Amino acid sequence: MKIAFKLAFRNLIGAGLRTGLNVIVLSFSFVVIIWAKGILVGWDHQAKNDMEQWEIGKGQFWHNQYDPYDGFTITDSHAPIPNEFKPEIEKGEMVPMLFAQGTIYPQGRMQPAMIKGIPASQNLLKIPTHKLDSVTDAIPAIIGEVMARSSHLEKGSRVVLRWRDSKGTFDATEIEIVDIFSTTVPTIDVAQVWINLETMQEKLLLPEQATLFSFANAEENRPAVGDFRLKTKKELTAEIDAMIKTKNAGQSVFYFILLLLAMLAIFDTQILSIFRRQKEIGTYVALGYTRQQVVTLFTVEGAMHAVLAAALAAVYGIPFFIWQARVGFTVPMDTSEFGMAIAPTMYPIYSVGLILSTTLIVLLTTSVVSYWPARRIAKMNPTEALRGKIQ
Amino acid sequence: MENSAIIQINQLIKRFPMGKGEFTALKGINLNFGTGEFAGLIGPSGSGKTTLLNIIGSLDTPTKGEAVVLGKSISKLSAKESAKLRKESLGFIFQSYNLxxxxxVFENVEFPLLLLDYTTLERKKMVMDALEWVGLTDKVKSKPPQLSGGECQRVAIARAMVKKPSLVLADEPTANLDAANSHNILQTMLNLNRELKTTFIFATHDEKVIGYLKRKIFLKDGLVDQEEWMNQ
Incomplete structure (x- = not known):
């Protein structure tokens, strides 16, 4: 086997351009697969991180009735803040939020919005709620960039906000947009209006009530408290995992095509080699190689393309990966309305597992496509091979 | 015969399938070769000389009869045993060099030694010795495309001789060479035959080669037609 590696390496280096082209194509596959997978891992990491920092903290308690996908549940999804939560809230380790459906009328047009009440003093989430303390004769409100764009609102804009209180009475007042924040988390931006929790409780006639709580304590398996049940971070980010999984599956088709191209080149090279190098095969046999050893040599030779490709990929791939991890990949389109947390610039994350698994897959695939044509050698008559007769 | 028989061929028949029938290349050959012979199988194309050489070299097997090479019956050897015989005891020289x-050049000559258990140092010494025999020590780093036909064949001889095999089989070794190179090559092989007592068997119809042979075996239509022994 050691000789097979030695000879295979000599043969590959000696074959020059032919080897070079195959290795370049294969190394490109290596780099693209690792980079693209790195982007997905980075996206996953960034999305979860952003969700944690902007929306969910280390987890949430939801009112039993609350279902973000069912608007009819919002009206009844509230209950008094449990006493058990109050110490955490006072320490700033838990943020109560109260939700209600409402309507805004920017430029005289009607636009549905989710009104969310949050304490202006909270520091747990990155939402700039301290701006809600602004002094104005209207209700201070903050919105995200996407909401601002879709409703043509800007900082200082005033707009009528209408809601229905807990008694079923419609009410309306003017709000002033005191800040527009930029976030990658669409669930706190798209069609959302944030106002002070106390104002919200007062307007809805729901004093001391909340829909959900985000908390900073990462303790798992916290028991349900009153009408509120635990939603772990894992549950809350499950959609991202599912989306990444789907995206990964879609990208696998792309990897498959890339690998297929590289494998086709290697397969062709191997097939051609077996026809073109018949005399060489005969010579190996004449000099004492068994046919099986020749098959092994050709298989190793083919598989070694992957080893050389990995080496080449390391030469230009590692600087590229480091550069990408530093500057990130800027998505060439507006991702703000994709419905999930996608930063305009995604930073790939590469793990040893990712690199090893990619290398292993490429190496195994290359070995298989090299062995396949090499099996023909076993059927070759050495005396015919020595004369270079096509069989 | 110069010494004890290292090759014994008895009633050797070789048939090849041809279309719906068969072609008989060897029709019952009986021959013995001893240690240190410098012999040639001579005959026109289709006379069976290459077929016989291939069977002696365990690259092919007889249809009938027996060929015993260095004490091993070719037809009874497994693929692995045949490879072992070629690896350890036989050297091949081909018409088109097959480098x-x-x-x-160094790597070509080193190749047969890679299959045997020699250390790097031993291999290096043996390769340099073999290249010295054929006068190519200044071409170790050259590759075959950079060499002349004569030089290529000398590399092939060095490759065949480097492990000091008991038997060297040469199939039309001068067919692609001019007269000067042919004589040079043949003289080299003759010297090695004398110095190392290696048995050389040629398959040829080249007059230049025939002139050097100590034993001439004329084949015709798959049979030994005539045999001549030259004085030493």
Missing amino acids: LQVHT
Whole structure:
């Protein structure tokens, strides 16, 4: 086997351009697969991180009735803040939020919005709620960039906000947009209006009530408290995992095509080699190689393309990966309305597992496509091979 | 015969399938070769000389009869045993040299030694010795495409001789060479035959080669037609 590696390496280096082209194509596959997978891992990491920092903290308690996908549940999804939560809230380790459906009328047009009440003093989430303390004769409100764009609102804009209180009475007042924040988390931006929790409780006639709580304590398996049940971070980010999984599956088709191209080149090279190098095969046999050893040599030779490709990929791939991890990949389109947390610039994350698994897959695939044509050698008559007769 | 028989061929028949029928290349050959012979199988194309050489070299097997080479019956050897025989005891020289084109002269000559258990140092010494025999020590780093036909064949001889085999089989070794190179090559092989007592068997119809042979075996239509022994 050691000789097979030695000879295979000599043969590959000696074959020059032919080897070079195959290795370049294969190394490109290596780099693209690792980079693209790195982007997905980075996206996953960034999305979860952003969700944690902007929306969910280390987890949430939801009112039993609350279902973000069912608007009819919002009206009844509230209950008094449990006493058990109050110490955490006072320490700033838990943020109560109260939700209600409402309507805004920017430029005289009607636009549905989710009104969310949050304490202006909270520091747990990155939402700039301290701006809600602004002094104005209207209700201070903050919105995200996407909401601002879709409703043509800007900082200082005033707009009528209408809601229905807990008694079923419609009410309306003017709000002033005191800040527009930029976030990658669409669930706190798209069609959302944030106002002070106390104002919200007062307007809805729901004093001391909340829909959900985000908390900073990462303790798992916290028991349900009153009408509120635990939603772990894992549950809350499950959609991202599912989306990444789907995206990964879609990208696998792309990897498959890339690998297929590289494998086709290697397969062709191997097939051609077996026809073109018949005399060489005969010579190996004449000099004492068994046919099986020749098959092994050709298989190793083919598989070694992957080893050389990995080496080449390391030469230009590692600087590229480091550069990408530093500057990130800027998505060439507006991702703000994709419905999930996608930063305009995604930073790939590469793990040893990712690199090893990619290398292993490429190496195994290359070995298989090299062995396949090499099996023909076993059927070759050495005396015919020595004369270079096509069989 | 110069010494004890290292090759015994008895009633050797070789048939090849041809279309719906068969072609008989060897029709019952009986021959013995001893240690240190410098012999040639001579005959026109289709006389069976290459077929006989291939069977002696365990690259092919007889249809009937027996060929015993260095005490081993070719027809009874497994693929692995045949390879072992070729690896350890036989050297081949081909008409078109059959050098590994992408390897250097050194690597080509070193190849048979890689299959045997020699250390790097031993291999290096043996390769340099073999290249010295054929006068190519200045071409170790050259590759076959950079060499002349004569030089290529000398590399092939060095490759065949490097492990000091008991038997060297040469199939039309001068067919692609001019007269001067042919004589040079043959003289080299003759010297090695004298110095190392290696048995050389040629398959040829080249007059230049025939002139050097100590034993001439004329084949005709798959049979030994005539045999001549030359004085030493």
